[in-house]
Amino acid sequence: MELARQFIESVPSLAGAGALAFRGVGGVATLGQSVTRWGMSFAFLAEAAASHSPKHPAIIDDMGQMSYLELRDGARALARGLQARGVRAGHNVGVLARNSRVSPLALIACAYLGASPLIMNPYSSGNQVSAILRQYKGMALVADAEYVGEIENLEGIQVILGYNPEPESLPENVSRYPGIMEVIATTDPNIPLPFRPTQHPTIIMSSGTTGTPKGVVRGVPKTPQVLGAVLPKVPWRLGGTIQLSASLFHAWGWLNLNISLLTKSTMVLRRNFDPVQAVSDCIEYRINGVVSAAVFLRDFIAELEQAENADPKVAPKVGPMEFIVSSGNAIPPSLVRTLNARFGPVVCNFYGSTEHGPIAVASGAELAEDPDRAGTVATGVRTIILDEDLNEVPAGQVGEIYSANSESMHGYLSEKDQVRSYRGMLATGDLGFFDEQGYLHVRGRADDMVIKGGENVYPRELEEFLVKQEGIADVFVKGVQNDIIADLNCYVVRDDTEAGRSLDNEAVRQLAADNLAWQNVPDHIVWCDHLPRNDAGKVVPRELPQIKQS
Known part of the structure; x- marks a missing residue:
């Protein structure tokens, strides 16, 4: 009953974003069959998008462009390639890549098999990556070529190279591995994929600075409630063109990859953020939505202002924007005002974390009214503010933020890693308060982070x-x-x-x-x-x- 209620509550915002779009009776049947077979996983999202918008561009990246049909077929082929290399449901598959088609292909392929992706941060040292793969028994690794040579002791792990612009210059210990597009092109298409694989959690390696980063276990959603929490505040629409600067190896990027697939949007992905490239992409691809972080948005608007001052013809070519949504670092009020002055009241804020999922979201109108807001508590989320003695504090008083929802982590992968909790809610480590209108404001860290x-x-x-x-x-x-x-x-x-x-x-x-x-x-x-x-x-x-x- 609770799952049904959550789904029903999510329907209006999902429909408004085009997430429930289908083409005719056949489209309804495909949607039903896909969700029955793969649940609310990346495999279901890829199948639904390819059925509805097969020729629509799914990804524009440093490797070129691919349609939703090409994305789905490529992920199926990669899944067969992983299966031929011994990967089965419940196995862990490392994913180590900057923003490109590599991560979506790998994540969707894992869903076809019921494997658990171990999403790792490319900024981790080779020793950290090696420790993760050994500690969590990685069966395979899909990694951009530049990182593979830094990882010691890959014996017994099936390696597939991701982004690899100069294969002829690779050292011998890296060049012996096949590339992702080679695996897709050469794997036997007759290898049967499992019919209804048990979906296992995604593991996102939370930022680690010494030893091994913490593995945050995130289950496969049973309902689209988490998306229903975001979509009423951030106006995604069917078939948009989105500049996705948020890193796909973080929970923020991972969430928006889900939404992009659900809304059949075109994702513009760049391995490294470059404000000049970002402005150029806005012009060339008529981008109408931006998913980013404050540090990137600051550089983007500075470059855009410089370009517009140098050439007035640039201005009409950038925008209009449906939304610009920021997460990660708190976005400074001055930056909100600068962006809104250029694009209108479209800057939104998402407050959450790898461990917690969504906590609060602010719409463009809400942030324009008060740029200090983190937002209102998202649908299905419990959030309270506690003092040092774990007493709930009144509106206006600062305390530590505790939160829980269906998308909160199941726990850390290692039993050695612990998290503080109170009555089922996890400590965020952030200080904040609720104002009299019910908006959450974040005031900084409760610890030295x-x-x-x-x-x-x-x-x-x-x-x-x-x-x-x-x-x-x-x-x-x-x-x-x-x-x-x-x-x-x-x-x-x-x-x-x-x-x-x-x-x-x-x-x-x-x-x-x-x-x-x-x-x-x-x-x-x-x-x-x-x-x-x-x-x-x-x-x-x-x-x-x-x-x-x-």
Whole structure:
């Protein structure tokens, strides 16, 4: 009954976005057969989109363009290729790729088999990727070629290369693996796919800075309720053209990949965000929706303003936009106003996380009225604000945000990773409050975490790594969250050894880069004779040298 209620509540917004569109009686039958066979998985979404809009462009990326029919057929062929390599329902398949067709093809292929995709961050070090694959028993790996050579010990893992623009220049230990388009083109089309595979969870590796990142387990939705939470506030429409700058290896990008397929939209995907390319794509493909993050939107609007000032003919070629939706870093009110001044009140906000799924969403009109809003609590979501004693606080009072919904994670993949909870709701780690109108406002982190380039960074983890290194006697790392970009300030005391005397800024950064994720490389390094500590042994930050931030 509850699932039926959730579906019924979602119908109006789904219909408005074209998600329930079908072509004739045959289209209804295909829709029913697909959802019966594959549930609300990526396989169902690909089948439904190919049935409704076979020739409509699905993806425009650095590899070219492909239609929805080509996407579906390619994913089927890749699934057969994985199956021929031993992948079965319940097996884990690593996916390590920047934004391109590679991730959608791999995720849809996994759904055809009932395999669990292990979505990994390309910024992870080779050691981290290797540890993930070993710890979680990865059967196969679909990875952009540039990352494969950095991963040690791939023995026993079936590797398929993703984006690979220069195959002739690959080292021998990488070139021996087949490319994704080669697998699609050469796999026997008569290999039968499982009829009704049990759908297993998607595992998104949450930002990790030391050791192995945490695997967040997300189940296959039983209803489209989560989409019904977004679509009333963010006006997706059937067959739109969407600039999807949000990283597909994050939950935010993963969610919008779902919505893009559901609405049969064209996704413009670029492996690396380039504001010049972003403006050019808006002109060439008549983009009418943008899914991004504040740091990208800031650079995009700056480039657009520069281009329009240089050539007035540019202005009428960019837009109109149905929506520009931001998530990840909180979008500064000044940026909301700048974007709205150019495109109208179309800037929306999504507040959620890999662990929680959606928490609050603000429409263009709501954000234009008050750019400080995170939004109203999404349909089917429970959210409360608690003080340090776990008492619920009244409107206007700041406390820690706790939340739960059907899309909250099932848990971390490793039992060693724990999460704080209260009456079934998970702690977000964010501070915030509800105003008298019921809008959620976010005020920062409850702990020392900062967000750097869209990635969660805990300064203490870099600190604990560096203090173990030869030549370092003491270290303190402080995260400074600026308007959009965070800095890591690293205060280092050398020991009186040859190793200590040989250390310099570059050496410390290289240590971090070789062993940790990119976002944990310090931005500023200050060499100190000693660290100011109080009687309890804690560093006194106010007594540290001041650093000019980025």
